[in-house]
Amino acid sequence: MTHSRHLTLTDLAATSALGHRLAALLDAGDVVCLAGDLGAGKTTLARQVIADLCGIDDAPSPTYTIVQVYETAAAIPLWHVDLYRIEDPADVEQLGLDDAFDDAITLIEWPERLANNLPADRLEISIAITGAGVDTVREARITGFGSWESRVDEF
Ligand SMILES: Nc1ncnc2c1ncn2[C@@H]1O[C@H](COP(=O)(O)OP(=O)(O)O)[C@@H](O)[C@H]1O
Ligand SMILES: [Mg+2]
Secondary structure, three states: OOEEEEEEEOOHHHHHHHHHHHHHHOOOOOEEEEEOOOOOOHHHHHHHHHHHHHOOOOOOOOOOOOEEEEEOOOOOEEEEEEOOOOOOHHHHHOOOHHHHHHHOEEEEEOHHHHHHHOOOOEEEEEEEEEOOHHHOEEEEEEEEEOOHHHHHHHO
C-alpha cells in the first residue's frame, strides 16, 4: 500500500511553500524523486530545499553536470541529480548514487531513468502541468514508498 497526497500549485509561491515543508522533513538517507515534464517546476522545488538546508540561493540546474553536491548546515551531503541526459542505464552506475542513497539527502529529477534501480524507500513528487497561458495549472501528487508511506502524512 502506498499513500498519496494531492496539491494544486497555483503559483511559484505554492511550489516554494512545498519546498519549505519538504526541507523541514528531510534527513540523511532520504531520497526524493521529482517527476514531471520540462518546466513542471522540479528544479524550482529542489532549489528551495537547497536554499533552506544549505543556505545557497539560486542553485544551478544540474542538467549538464548531472550531479551537484552540496552540504546542509547539519553537515549532511545533499545531492541534486538530473538524469534527463542519461540514455543508457549503465551510465547511472558510475554516478555513485547508491552511496548517496544511504548517506546523503538525494533529490532526483527524471527518476524514470533509474527504472528498477530506484530505492524501495522514497518520496515521489510528480508535477503535472495542465492548461496553457493564464490557465496553466500545476498539480502535484506526493507519494510515499516504503518507509515514506507514513511520512507522507507529515506534509
Ligand atoms: N507554480 C509554479 N511552480 C514552479 N514553477 C513555476 C510555477 N509557475 C511558473 N513556473 C515557472 O516554470 C518554470 C519551471 O522551471 P524548472 O523548475 O526549471 O522546471 P523543471 O526542472 O521541472 O524542468 C520556471 O521558469 C518557473 O518560474
Ligand atoms: Mg529541472
